[in-house]
Amino acid sequence: MAAAGLLAVVLGVLGGTLPVPLVALGPGPTYNTLDAIDDVPVIQVDGLSTYPTSGHLNMTTIAVSDQLTMFGALGAWASGYRQVVPRTTIYPPEKSDAQVQEDNSAQFAASEANAEVAALSQLSVPTRVVVGELTPNSPAGPSLQVGDELVSVAGRAVDSPVAVAEALLDTVPGQSVAVTYRRAGQEGSAEVVLGASPDRPQGLLGVRPGIEPQEGDITISLGDVGGPSAGLMFALAVVDKLTPGEITGGRFVAGTGTITQDGQVGPIGGIPFKMVAAAEAGAELFLVPADNCAEAASTAPSGLRLARVATLTDAIAALDAVRADQPIASC
Known part of the structure; x- marks a missing residue:
């Protein structure tokens, strides 16, 4: 019994302190792209005519929990709303953690630039x-x-x-x-x-x-976030600020999706977690990249309405339809 007790203590210490090569993925924070973070507007427009906005256009994120212990990994797995995956899925062994962070930051900067191009092109702004x-x-x-x-x-x-x-x-x-x-x-x-x-x-x-x-300036600012999946929501926020009327109609809209400079919306990973985060934040409508629709439809939280979007034009049309109480293309 003493030996068994000692073994249990050792296993308990190791299980609670020894890191395992796993990470846990789950719902991350959401950010309203029409609002300010730490008193800094996410979308700052200078030298151009802007219009009032209301409601929410929330971008969504995935939380990554690193340095898991065995007990931590088991707890994340048992929670039912987090996914435990090999650490190499997020942090490739050929790259340092700093290089992964640098890549994520570069992708995020590219999504900001693409969003601005797509929005200005949509509005035919010189x-x-x-x-x-x-x-x-x-x-x-x-x-x-x-x-x-x-x-x-x-x-x-x-x-x-x-x-x-x-x-x-x-x-x-x-x-x-x-x-x-x-x-x-x-x-x-x-x-x-x-x-x-x-x-x-x-x-x-x-x-x-x-x-x-050609006249004025647009700045997109949102620190400590990486990856390319905020492009669609950034582009919609720019369009909303530069056009009369409120694109959300005062509603709480969330979404995700990469965006190209010509307004094509691309798929992303982890959409079940992003929909959970949106629903918990209070979203009524979630904008889903067309290529993620099958997964989204099978995992959407109860009560969260889905809109299928393949382009920035599709997303604007969906929001127009919601404001007019018209049918939308769903998943």
């Missing part, structure tokens, strides 16, 4: 292409600065971030290309020797292009 960010050791770094307007790249006029990428399609690393830019109202030019990219054969400019309205 725009200009700017240097949104310079990559580490950027070949363009000595010549360009964040905020510079890009006029032409490699002899081609550029009017969108996609056009910047297309201008470099036929280039090779080591090639010198001309870049025309505008800074503080003054036009300048530079010769940039392109670098090499690890994932594409063409030359690397080292610029992450963004887009801004």
